Every structure is written in C-alpha cells, then in structure tokens.
Amino acid sequence: MAQLKYKIATIGSHSGLQIFKGAHDEGFKTIAICRKGSERPYKMFNAADEIISIDSYKDFPKIQNELIKNNAIVIPHGSFVTYMGYEKVEKLKVLYYGNKKILKWESDRHLERQWLKNAGLKVPMLFAKPKDIDGLVIVKFMGAEGGKGYFLAKNEKDFNRKIKPYKLRKYVIQEYIIGVPLFIHYFYSSLTNEIEIMGCDIRYESNVDSLGRISARDQIVLPKIDPSYVIVGNIPVVVRESFLPRLIEMGEKVVEVSKKLAPPGLFGPFCLETILTPEEEIFVFEISARIVAGTNPFIEGSPYTWLKYNKPMSTGRRIALEIKNAIKMNQLKRVLG
Numbered sequence: 001m002a003q004l005k006y007k008i009a010t011i012g013s014h015s016g017l018q019i020f021k022g023a024h025d026e027g028f029k030t031i032a033i034c035r036k037g038s039e040r041p042y043k044m045f046n047a048a049d050e051i052i053s054i055d056s057y058k059d060f061p062k063i064q065n066e067l068i069k070n071n072a073i074v075i076p077h078g079s080f081v082t083y084m085g086y087e088k089v090e091k092l093k094v095l096y097y098g099n100k101k102i103l104k105w106e107s108d109r110h111l112e113r114q115w116l117k118n119a120g121l122k123v124p125m126l127f128a129k130p131k132d133i134d135g136l137v138i139v140k141f142m143g144a145e146g147g148k149g150y151f152l153a154k155n156e157k158d159f160n161r162k163i164k165p166y167k168l169r170k171y172v173i174q175e176y177i178i179g180v181p182l183f184i185h186y187f188y189s190s191l192t193n194e195i196e197i198m199g200c201d202i203r204y205e206s207n208v209d210s211l212g213r214i215s216a217r218d219q220i221v222l223p224k225i226d227p228s229y230v231i232v233g234n235i236p237v238v239v240r241e242s243f244l245p246r247l248i249e250m251g252e253k254v255v256e257v258s259k260k261l262a263p264p265g266l267f268g269p270f271c272l273e274t275i276l277t278p279e280e281e282i283f284v285f286e287i288s289a290r291i292v293a294g295t296n297p298f299i300e301g302s303p304y305t306w307l308k309y310n311k312p313m314s315t316g317r318r319i320a321l322e323i324k325n326a327i328k329m330n331q332l333k334r335v336l337g
C-alpha cells in the first residue's frame with residue numbers, strides 16, 4: 001500500500017466530506033483543515049483522521065509546514081479556491097493535486113470566456129455598456145459571492161435603477177438564456193488521456209427557485225421581488241441520453257484548448273455550467289476547473305460512474321484513485337501542480 005505514505009488534505013467545507021470518504025475508500029489517511037467552530041461534520045461522519053483548526057482560511061499558508069511534514073496532498077475545491085484566491089494557491093509549497101496555472105483562467109470571467117470560445121462552445125452574449133442592452137440580461141458581479149445581488153434587467157433604464165446599491169462593484173452584463181441550467185461534471189485523466197462524465201446536477205437557488213411558488217398576481221404587487229441566485233443545494237439529474245455525445249465532445253474540447261493555455265492543461269475533475277434551451281442549444285456560462293459541490297449527491301456514485309466502474313465511485317474517490325494510480329506508476333508528479 002504505497003499510498004499510505006501520503007495523506008489527503010483539504011479545507012473542511014464544500015465537498016470535503018466526499019473527498020475524505022473517497023480518500024478512505026482508496027486507503028489514504030485524511031487531514032481536514034477547519035475554521036474554528038466548523039469541525040463537527042468532519043468528526044460526525046468519521047471523515048477526518050486528523051483535524052487542524054485555524055481562525056480564518058487566510059491562515060492556511062501558516063499550517064503548510066505541518067502538512068508538508070505529513071506528506072499531505074492538498075485537494076482544491078470551490079471554497080478552497082475562493083477563500084485563498086488563485087494567486088495565493090499558486091504560491092503554495094505543499095503537494096497540490098491539479099494544475100495550479102489553470103485557476104487563473106477560471107477565476108477571471110474574461111479569460112474564462114476566451115477559453116470556452118476557443119473550444120468552440122456557445123457562450124451567452126456580453127454587453128459592453130448598459131446602453132447596448134436590447135433584451136433580457138443578467139448582471140453578475142466579479143468575485144464569487146454565490147450569486148448574491150445578481151439581477152435581471154430589460155433595458156438601460158431598468159439597469160440604472162437596479163445597479164444603484166452596487167455602484168462601486170465591477171460587473172458583467174450577460175444575455176439571459178431561458179432554458180434549464182445544467183451542471184455537467186467531468187473527470188479527465190492525465191495518466192490515461194481519457195475523459196469521463198461523472199454526473200450532472202441542477203442547483204436549487206434562493207430565491208429564484210421559489211418564485212414559482214408565488215402566483216404572478218402576487219409577484220406583481222410585491223414591490224421588490226428581484227430574483228437572486230444564492231445556492232442552497234444540488235439535485236442529481238440524468239440527462240436525455242441523446243445529449244451525451246455532445247456533452248462528451250464539449251468536455252474534450254475544453255481539455256484540448258487548456259493544454260495550450262496553461263500546459264500541461266486541465267486534468268482531474270471539472271464542470272461545465274450550461275443552459276439548455278428548448279431548441280437544444282447548449283450555452284456554457286461558466287467553467288469550474290476543480291471538483292464542484294454538485295458532485296456531492298453522488299457519494300455512492302452516479303448512474304454514469306456505476307456504468308463505468310460497477311462499484312461506488314464518487315468524484316472524490318476518483319481523485320484518490322488517480323493519485324493512487326500515479327503513485328503505483330511512480331508518476332505522482334504528473335498529477336501534482
């Protein structure tokens with residue numbers, strides 16, 4: 001069991017429980033780095049063999065030496081990248097799973113757009129100035145805050161009224177696509193050069209997903225009922241099977257382009273965040289170049305991983321398996337960034 005020399009570590013949040021369970025299933029010991037007061041789930045679900053508590057996630061670099069001493073391999077997830085920022089992640093000395101250089105490309109909305117377009121994917125139109133708005137748009141702020149404050153606008157006047165409370169914030173104005181938001185989870189192995197679909201989810205967001213519970217008559221009389229997109233949880237989805245060939249190809253193209261943008265390119269888990277229209281067009285509005293929380297419903301595996309592995313295989317476990325395979329092949333460096 002060569003993997004026993006290494007431990008799997010991540011921040012206790014986001015998809016930590018899944019990552020730790022997957023690591024245990026593949027024979028690794030685990031370390032959870034928790035903000036003081038948030039340790040309980042990691043004890044309750046026997047997720048962490050060891051817990052390191054810190055006052056703030058910003059203190060993560062301070063405990064690096066302890067992780068290095070433990071031969072820990074850090075797995076980045078959404079909260080990890082958000083709390084640390086990609087510049088700090090790039091400077092980490094501890095063993096790190098994934099390509100750090102790709103984070104810049106997913107963290108900047110403009111670079112991300114360039115990446116997706118280069119991959120030949122359809123992206124929602126962007127409006128440079130409020131006066132250009134000629135249909136329904138979604139206004140998003142820079143810096144992930146989980147969709148807080150995002151608003152819809154139908155023209156310049158509407159935009160100017162709604163932007164008032166956020167005057168100092170940087171934003172993008174994006175075409176609003178009416179369709180079903182679908183989040184597609186992939187895994188690309190840099191050891192075998194194979195792409196896998198791990199699962200799909202839809203998000204349940206507050207308050208946008210509860211607006212349908214209020215009749216239009218009542219919505220009209222409520223003066224300030226703008227939709228917001230604060231994520232509450234994730235719901236598993238199995239897509240129409242005839243979409244699968246297109247989804248696989250989309251994932252492959254994104255990986256192919258990433259090899260030029262930030263060699264050796266994107267590997268490990270990633271997610272395309274899309275909207276499927278009634279015309280069966282697929283618009284990609286975001287890419288996450290690491291594990292997403294939408295994989296959490298699949299701790300026991302998804303229908304797709306069941307087809308491929310015939311045993312429970314979550315994305316967290318798939319990461320651990322990849323690391324284990326790399327260790328066995330004496331090629332750990334190929335999965336570290």
Ligand code: ATP
Pocket residue numbers: 124138140144145146147148174175176177178181203205229273275285286
């Ligand atoms: P995260 O970083 O957690 O993915 P975010 O704060 O970057 O979130 P987005 O994912 O860009 O925000 O968008 C939040 C939500 O807004 C999406 O889940 C989706 O429901 C909706 N949305 C985003 N872009 C569009 C669009 N162009 N058309 C329609 N709906 C959209």
